Amino acid sequence: INCAAIPEALLEAELFGYAKGAFTGAVQSRVGRIHAAHMGTLFLDEIGDMPLSLQSKILRFLEQGEVQRIGGNDNLKVDVRVVAATNADLLGLVKRQSFREDLYYRLAIFPINLPPLRERLGDVEKIANVFAAKFCPGVSLSAGALEVLLQHNWPGNVRELRNVLERASIVLGSEQEILPRHILL
Numbered sequence: 001i002n003c004a005a006i007p008e009a010l011l012e013a014e015l016f017g018y019a020k021g022a023f024t025g026a027v028q029s030r031v032g033r034i035h036a037a038h039m040g041t042l043f044l045d046e047i048g049d050m051p052l053s054l055q056s057k058i059l060r061f062l063e064q065g066e067v068q069r070i071g072g073n074d075n076l077k078v079d080v081r082v083v084a085a086t087n088a089d090l091l092g093l094v095k096r097q098s099f100r101e102d103l104y105y106r107l108a109i110f111p112i113n114l115p116p117l118r119e120r121l122g123d124v125e126k127i128a129n130v131f132a133a134k135f136c137p138g139v140s141l142s143a144g145a146l147e148v149l150l151q152h153n154w155p156g157n158v159r160e161l162r163n164v165l166e167r168a169s170i171v172l173g174s175e176q177e178i179l180p181r182h183i184l185l
Contacts, residue, residue: 006138011087012054013070022071034067034078041081048088048099055100062106117154117161124161126151131162132178135169144180152185
């Protein structure tokens, strides 16, 4: 679930589900994503953008292993592994009181810090070759094109690199090697 892409009211319904009649248009009950992930994994992308009002409900679910549908009275037990990701500085958000400290520590059981692409330029060639193979199979990346890629700061991270290689595959035409002129930044 992308916590940044779904409006707050809809995000709550998406995560927790709702009971029939809970609100106008709720003509039948709906299982939420948390409940649907029972015995599996729920990925919460951009957790740093989750509204504070929902953070307390997520914390309750994490602490008690149960969810309550919107408009429902039953607590539904769930066993769900939660993986959360964000590009935000969660500790900074905690200090600014935009992210609950208790939720941060509940989620930070095994944090994995993935530095931005600009801090791991050694990965650029491998990632670029994967995207090149995807967008233009059989085409190679020239040393000059790689040098252009290594000089860039990558503010858009891996998504930007992906777009650059997709764009290169379009301007490449029938050529068999991605050259510096095909790299449009």
